[in-house]
Every structure is written in structure tokens, then in C-alpha cells.
Amino acid sequence: LAKTTQPISMDSYEGQEVNITCSHNNIATNDYITWYQQFPSQGPRFIIQGYKTKVTNEVASLFIPADRKSSTLSLPRVSLSDTAVYYCLVGALGSTLTFGKGTMLLVSP
Amino acid sequence: DVKVTQSSRYLVKRTGEKVFLECVQDMDHENMFWYRQDPGLGLRLIYFSYDVKMKEKGDIPEGYSVSREKKERFSLILESASTNQTSMYLCATSGGGKEKLFFGSGTQLSVL
Numbered sequence: 001l002a003k004t005t006q007p008i009s010m011d012s013y014e015g016q017e018v019n020i021t022c023s024h025n026n027i028a029t030n031d032y033i034t035w036y037q038q039f040p041s042q043g044p045r046f047i048i049q050g051y052k053t054k055v056t057n058e059v060a061s062l063f064i065p066a067d068r069k070s071s072t073l074s075l076p077r078v079s080l081s082d083t084a085v086y087y088c089l090v091g092a093l094g095s096t097l098t099f100g101k102g103t104m105l106l107v108s109p
Numbered sequence: 110d111v112k113v114t115q116s117s118r119y120l121v122k123r124t125g126e127k128v129f130l131e132c133v134q135d136m137d138h139e140n141m142f143w144y145r146q147d148p149g150l151g152l153r154l155i156y157f158s159y160d161v162k163m164k165e166k167g168d169i170p171e172g173y174s175v176s177r178e179k180k181e182r183f184s185l186i187l188e189s190a191s192t193n194q195t196s197m198y199l200c201a202t203s204g205g206g207k208e209k210l211f212f213g214s215g216t217q218l219s220v221l
Binding site: 032034036043044045087093096097098099100101 | 113142152167199210
């Protein structure tokens, strides 16, 4: 399984765009990149998944460069309720996914 | 929406007790997973199952077993609970060819 590296924590203010980058240098051809969000005392929640280039949904955007060795989760105009831990996972469809320690995002007023 | 229900939100047990954590899903998903989450360690996979009566060890299976007699139910068993098994336990499911995991709300287990 490809190992991922992401910042332990990030700080932001309401209304700002937040970009969280994940490194996955040994990503395999069949691997997809998936991001989850977790609030305290809850299970993680799927945010977005992609294979290459750019994916956008109603919550976030995911940017993946051509070499796929990294990816960036972009949260537009964050609010206090976006304070959470964000996990980057890499793996092939059908494989088990390993969660790292994630990035703790703190959004302040 | 997929619903993943864990039987208890909080549980307190004594060392040496046999503990059952139950997880039920209502979406006919083939795959079910048990994770534990500890501060500073993220989520770690204990066991998973891709089908009824099938089980596979995850990264930290020691001290645990599982049972999947029906497709919708996946049980985690602590044969003899120990204090180092105090943790948040999370059940998850996936299926239909999609790798999106759906998690339950978790069971905070304290072993005294």
C-alpha cells in the first residue's frame, strides 16, 4: 500500500480557502486517492475521490498532478464547522485502506 | 443513505470479560471492517470481511476475533478484555464496486 504523508495540523480563518497536500511518492498505477473528514466522537466521512487531474463536488476539490505523487484537497471558504481531521488514503479499488494520522484543521473566527 | 449501526455508544467492561461489539448495516454491502482509533495513532484496521463467514486479519488482529454469520452483521469479539484494548471502535462498510467507506458512530470501550 502506498504510504501517505500529510501535515499534522493546519490553521485557517473563516472564509479562507484551505489546501491540504498529501504526498504519496510510491503510488501504484491502480491506486485511487480518497479523502475523509472526521469530527470528534464520530466516524470518518467520505469527502472526495480521484484518480488524476481534478475532481470537484459540492464539498471540495481534489487536484492531482500528472505524476500523481501528491494530491491537494481544496476546501473553499471554510467555516467553523469545517474544523476536523482530514485523512488522505491511497489504494486500489477493492483493497483495504490504511488511515494515517490525518491533518487536524482548525478554523478560527 | 447508508446506515451503519453500532450497538453501544459507550461500554465499560472489566479486565478478563468477554466483550461483543455489534455492527449492523442496511445497504446490503459485501464488505465490512472493524477499526480502532487511539489518540495520536489514527485508525488501525483490526479485521475485515468480504463475504458471509469470511474474515481476514487486518493490521492489529491480536486479542480480537470476529464473526459474520449474516451479511448485514459483523461482530467484533474481545475474548478476554485487557486495559490496552480501551479505545474507540469503529465499524465501516463498503460495497457495490465503490470504495467509499461508510462508518458507524463508534463505540467508546473502557476496560477497567
